Amino acid sequence: MATRLTAILLSLLMIFAVVDSIQFVEIADLSGRLSDASESQGNLSRLESELDRLRLDLDEIRRSMKPPLLAIRIDDVQDYYQNNATIFLLQYAADEGIPLNLAIIPKYFGLDQKVVGAVVSAIQNGSMVMVHGWEHEELEQFSEAEQEKRMLDGKNRLLEILGCESTILVPPIYSFNNDTILAMSRTGLTTISTYIDDQDPGLVDHGILSVPATVEMSILVNGSWYTKSLDELYDEVVESIGVYGYAVILTHPEEFVTDGRIDQEKIFTFEVLIDRLQIYYAFTTFDEIEAIVRSS
Ligand SMILES: [Zn+2]
Numbered sequence: 001m002a003t004r005l006t007a008i009l010l011s012l013l014m015i016f017a018v019v020d021s022i023q024f025v026e027i028a029d030l031s032g033r034l035s036d037a038s039e040s041q042g043n044l045s046r047l048e049s050e051l052d053r054l055r056l057d058l059d060e061i062r063r064s065m066k067p068p069l070l071a072i073r074i075d076d077v078q079d080y081y082q083n084n085a086t087i088f089l090l091q092y093a094a095d096e097g098i099p100l101n102l103a104i105i106p107k108y109f110g111l112d113q114k115v116v117g118a119v120v121s122a123i124q125n126g127s128m129v130m131v132h133g134w135e136h137e138e139l140e141q142f143s144e145a146e147q148e149k150r151m152l153d154g155k156n157r158l159l160e161i162l163g164c165e166s167t168i169l170v171p172p173i174y175s176f177n178n179d180t181i182l183a184m185s186r187t188g189l190t191t192i193s194t195y196i197d198d199q200d201p202g203l204v205d206h207g208i209l210s211v212p213a214t215v216e217m218s219i220l221v222n223g224s225w226y227t228k229s230l231d232e233l234y235d236e237v238v239e240s241i242g243v244y245g246y247a248v249i250l251t252h253p254e255e256f257v258t259d260g261r262i263d264q265e266k267i268f269t270f271e272v273l274i275d276r277l278q279i280y281y282a283f284t285t286f287d288e289i290e291a292i293v294r295s296s
Contacts, residue, residue, distance in 0.1 A: 067282045068241045071248045071289050073193065073213050075103040075132060075170060077119065079112030084262055085253035089270075090118040090127075096274060098283040099126035101248075103170035103193075106154035107135040110161045119162065128285040129158055130168040131189065138175035148183040155187060167191060168211075168286055174198045181205050191290055193248070201244055201293045211286060211293050213250035214240035217270070225255040227266045233273050237281070246292045247281075 072093070077086055093100050100122055110116060123129065133139060134150035142150065151169065158166050168191040169184055176192065184192060185206035192204070196212045204210050215236040218225040228236075233249075240247035256266045277283075 067280060069246050069284045069288055069292065070237065070241075070277060070281045071101050071246070071284055071286060072098065073101045073103060073130075073170070073248050073250050073286075074252065075250065076105060076136070076252045076254065077102045077115070077132075078105040078108040079110065079115055081108070082253040082257050083112055083115050085256040086115055087118045088256070088262060088267070089251075089253060090122045092271070092274075093127070094121055094125050096278075097125070098274065098278075099128070099285045101128050101130060101168075101286050103130045103132035104158060105132050105134075105136045105172075106157040110157065116161065123162060123164060126285065128168070128287070129162060129164050129166055130170050130193065130286070131155055131158065131166045132170045133172040136172040138173050139171050139180050140175045140177040142179075144179035144183050147179055148186055151183055151187045151189055155189070168193055170194070178205065181208050184208050191286065193286070195250065196240075196244075201296075203294075209290055209293060211248070211289055213248040214244060215247055215249045217249055217251035218255040218266075225252075227255060227269055230269055230273055230276070233269075234276060237277060241281070244293075245296050246289045248286075248289060 074086075074089060090100065090102075102119060102122065104119070119127075119129065131151060131154040134154045137150070139147050139150070155166050158164055165188075167189055169180075169189045170193050171180060174194050176194065181192065181204055184190070185208060190207070191209045191211055192199070194210070194212045195216070196214045199210045199212050201210055201212060215233065216228070217233065218227045220226075237247045237249065251270075256263055256270070258266070274283075
């Protein structure tokens with residue numbers, strides 16, 4: 001009996017020993033894995049901080065590599081006439097976060113609450129307004145004094161309706177002369193914006209700066225607007241930036257209207273062009289483009 005009991009006790013002791021050794025192996029294994037895990041954790045933390053550092057470097061590179069600047073100038077902004085297209089363009093730009101440069105015909109602006117509301121929102125989103133004559137007249141037909149009066153009337157009307165002090169003249173129908181430049185200097189208009197074919201960028205007389213549009217969105221032939229192809233427009237922007245250091249795309253609300261309705265095909269071209277340009281360029285207002293012209 002004693003022998004049998006001893007045998008059982010011995011067996012139990014062996015089982016405990018085996019269980020113990022298994023536990024020991026498992027504990028050793030576990031602690032090994034824990035140490036591996038903590039090493040991995042350490043590696044991960046190091047990688048994470050390295051990644052944070054790289055992200056900061058990338059932000060710094062992005063900041064230092066400012067993309068070339070572009071501006072969109074929309075001429076003939078006015079009450080009622082083609083106001084669906086005007087409102088569409090302003091709304092689209094606001095949705096895309098693009099500031100615009102709006103050449104307003106002052107005499108015909110201020111009564112159409114839809115247009116005024118869209119322009120006010122555009123200004124709140126960073127857009128600028130410009131004086132497009134007084135009533136879309138050919139300025140060179142008038143004396144210097146008369147031009148001065150028309151410019152002042154235009155500036156004052158925009159100030160009264162929008163609360164904005166305008167400093168840029170967009171002469172309607174590209175019509176201007178030396179008296180226009182003199183009249184500008186006397187009325188607080190400091191920049192003239194025509195089209196590149198009519199005047200080069202740079203300083204002109206009386207301290208007035210010329211910042212012409214360099215790309216036309218469409219061409220007017222026998223009273224109808226023909227929108228250029230996407231590739232043509234894109235190439236012209238690239239060329240303009242190469243030659244002048246900036247591009248100003250000129251368009252008019254009525255370019256987007258065919259037979260009294262908004263032309264979806266033209267709108268599509270405009271939207272795709274904006275999308276393509278936004279990849280490599282930044283849209284801005286004339287104050288930044290003026291700085292480029294002054295420094296070149
Ligand atoms: Zn015009």
